[in-house]
Amino acid sequence: MTKTSMTVNGKAVSAETEGRTLLSAYLREGLGLTGTHIGCDTSQCGACVVHVDGKAVKSCSVFAQDVEGADVTTIEGMANADGSLGTIQQAFQDHHGLQCGFCTPGMVMSSAALLAENPTPTEAEVRHYLEGNICRCTGYHNIVKAVMAASGQAVPAE
């Protein structure tokens, strides 16, 4: 066990790790940030997406020690400073972009990465960008709507 430090949601943190400690485990077990979810063991579902140095990564597929010192943002760091929902989070609520909520943290983090890269994506671009995030509940309709709405674009009424 060694101590591994990084910045998570703006705070300097550290926790004990082994070589095999995944970033996801570091966040969930080491720091108690259980908003980051684990939905698969083949790096495909995206429930675990967080930002590492501003980029979306699957935290289940990165070793904590390999990103020592990094600046990490998780779903817990996405609300506004006053605690109210951030723009993307609010759009997910407004457009019913979540049901069971399990894929949601990853969806929000991936959507945030998309909008940072491409502030007004087309419907097709949103769908394509979310290729690595699986949702079993929503049929994606309202997720795509929420992301487009968060970017200030018109969305279908239903």
Added chain:
Amino acid sequence: MHSFELVKPKTLADAVAALADGAQALSGGQTLLPTMKQRLADPGTLVSLTGIPELQGVCQGDAGIIIGGATPHAVVAREAAKYYPGLAALAGQIGDPAVRNRGTIGGSIANNDPSACYPAAVLGSGATIVTNTREIAADDYFLGMFETALEEGEIVTAVKFPVPQKAAYAKFVQPASRFALVGAFVAQFADGVRVAITGASNNGVFRWPEAEAALSASFTPEALKGLTLPADDMIADLHGSAEYRAHLCGVMTKRAVMAAG
């Protein structure tokens, strides 16, 4: 996952030294981590290549572009676009955005998954694989499914791509994994056309000489008319028969030519 020690050298020399004792390289981890979760790999020591500046980046060289061995797909997709759009577009089609932010060219071609995308670009461009000890021509590098010319402990430090006049990659995705069920990379150089196919063959990525000859004569989709590949050595699985894959090789090559314009 088996227990191991992770080391993160800052220079190539230190990485080479660390790998000397039977340790395994870790680049983006987008192949290695899922494998380790299944306990199919037990490396003892992992040597991370992600903290070594000399393995990073895309730059222009004398005879094309040079991509550092630990450069993530997303960086290639972004930064190679101005030099070699066909290659950048291929990198932008690998996996999903989060995978592209971690996965690297060196890891991809060291792994040489028969359904991976990069091998098609590397072979289709006639690139050169640079390692810590030598340079290997693409034609001598890919030796079959998951097999390459790399020796134990040898690191891919860079890949040098000559830049063709036109090139494009057409990928038909396997519906579950989104890897290539069949992917075709075509590149037109002044001295001829190269065609490399991934996803299809039991022997991994391969060149299609008949298509190359036909396209060298006329770089049009019509030139491929009537050309077929035998199904004998094609992969047959749940996602498609050997015949289907052989058929797709033709369709995807044609679409790559059309995309290359």
Added chain:
Amino acid sequence: MPKDGGIGDSTKRREDIRFLTGKGRYTDDINLRGQAYAYFLRSEVANGRINGIDAKAALAMPGVLAVLTGADFAGMGGNPAGWLINSRNGEPMKEPKRPVLAHGKVRHVGDAYAVVIAETYQQARDAAAAVEADITELPAVVDMAQALADSTNLVHDEIGTNQCFDWGWIEDNRAAVEEAFKNAPHVTTLELTNNRLVPNAMEPRASLADYDAGTGDYKLYTTSQNPHLHRLLIAAFVMGMPENKLTVIAPDVGGGFGSKIYHYGEEAAVLHAAKVLNRPVKWVAERSESFLSDAHGRDHVTKIELATTKDGQFLALRSETMANVGAYLSNFSTATPTFLHGTLMAGPYKTPLVYVNVKTVFTNTAPVDAYRGAGRPEATFSIERIIDKCARELGLDQAEIRRKNLLTPDQFPYTTPVGLVYDTGNYQATLDKMTELADLAGFEARRAESAKRGKLRGLGLSTWIEACGIAPSNLVGVLGARVGLFDAATVRVNATGNISVMTGAHSHGQGHETVFAQIVAEQLGIPATSVEIVHGDTSKIPFGMGSYGSRSLAVAGSAMTKAVDKIIAKGKKIAAHMLEASEDDIEFKDGNFSVAGTDKAKSFGEIAFSAYVPHNYPLESLEPGLEETAFYDPGNFTYPAGAYACEVEVDPDTGKVEIAAFTCADDFGNVMNPMIVNGQVHGGVGQGIGQALLENTSYDENGQLLTGSFMDYAMPRADDVPFYKVDHSCNTPCTHNPLGVKGCGEAGAIGSPPAVVNAVIDALHRGGHTHVSHINMPVSPARVWAAINSK
């Protein structure tokens, strides 16, 4: 206009706030002091004899606390099937024991036979590799037809056959149906499979068990759609303890779709381990384990026949189905292919004669049970595919053949030839609505445009019906259910006027916390924010059968409104006392109790407060407190129905199918929150498209699962589906529950698969590939290409 936050309002979901900020609390997010971790050893062979398990080396490894095997649980009871089905010859179904952990034999790849408990999960996994299991592999029974034909190779030796039962519905109709087929002017026949699916709720199954050595009480946090059902199964059937010694808590649950209805061995195993070790034990499935051990869905092989007149009037329908139950009977596995399938084979049509035969088959594969829609998607797929084929054979338009045979509004209540009574509906209305929304008139122009791009465009329809609101206890009892399927709610009005509603339904994505509060708020004329919905904890909730079968609102919601009615009645008593009036003169409206014809009134809050400060109550006639419980058992199923249209584009060079448009016009009865109802339909349609185009569960002949991860099992992704058009304006309220609701959770998954496949076949026909009459799901690119080139 619905009231803000009231019935019919698209109120935003309150639960979203916690889910969107990472504050949801799923089972794996809960940690108890001193908890140990479990890792299950699972069979690598489909069929094998366990000769011995040597755990010595594993026990010596760091952190290892215990290794338990099947032998440690041999004294416990079996995990039962909830429905007793009799064969046509009157014999009861075969019911082999399903033990907590495999003992003596392993029966499918993934069958758990031992569990290692250690201080950390990694230590448990490390030690598992050191457990030496001596298992002799036996030949596997995988193919259903072969399983029925071969009586020498058995999944369960003790029952002497691989057939669980051979069921006829309705057996007395069989002769008449056969006669009708003999004399029919036209008969259409189709053999099809309903592909096996892995539910893949995004949250894998998980359990955290706790034992209190002082009181002997167990507590289980688990991923359940129905904590009371879990408590009943674990306490009464498996572990043999009084129910009051076990609390089951289903906290936030990340989707279920049926797979989390059932009790699984891991749950009892960690409970027992918690007692043995006297410390909490946690287990969380890895996705690979979910693929191997969650109950799968569907897996029918069916021959269906439709007898008609030359102009397409349905005369009779019959089907023969082999349904896979896998290696063990899961809790609903015997009901799904029978009473949730056979009873629906009349569809929304006037077909006068129907007969259904179902043989259920044991195989060395994971258990198969109800998955979103459960039986009804299988029925709908068979019916809607055969109608499509029939229309093509007779040269009839797909909408016309349906319209001609749909029941008409004047026929309700309608007794079907397969034993159900449809209370109400208007199937023409939804068909018309869909025709308009999907712009069927403009299809030809769209087809021509697709053709210009080299794509074959096709149109597929499906007019479906389901029976849901799974309850009427008397009815399901007649049909073999071993439990009642009513539901319950307690409404507790606190002294300060806010309300806790304890409901027996469980929300794992459906938004009950919001919708149920809307209903109570509307009934009581108070703001929805004053109402809190409590679910998922057997220690807080009187009783409940949970959420599945689109039953939450129709059954548990009705119980809740009944309890609120009782609150209002009690409130009137209190008001009468406070206002010194007769109880009969008290009116309740908009949150106020008033004396009719006067301006004397008390607000709901005043009544509530008084109930808890009963200083001058006439205690012989008025009890203090304001809390009521109601149990509700409906008189019938509910019958949602709808009409779906799918347009696809097929790429003839690759066989790839793209969904170009999908339109749903549904009748769910009254709608409480349109936003949530739309979301349910979207999700169901997404899963239906997944079944139709992508999802394939494949075992090889040795019983190895070939599609054991997302690498090979294709889940629908955002770019596999379009924006859907959904509508539920054509509603005929349910006639027998207080809210007039029918249920919407499964609709999308029921109606969509045949619409997709019909569209693909239509595209191929229009494209000149008229030799293709059917393609089995998933209609993958490879299959479409092979079908096109099969001439």
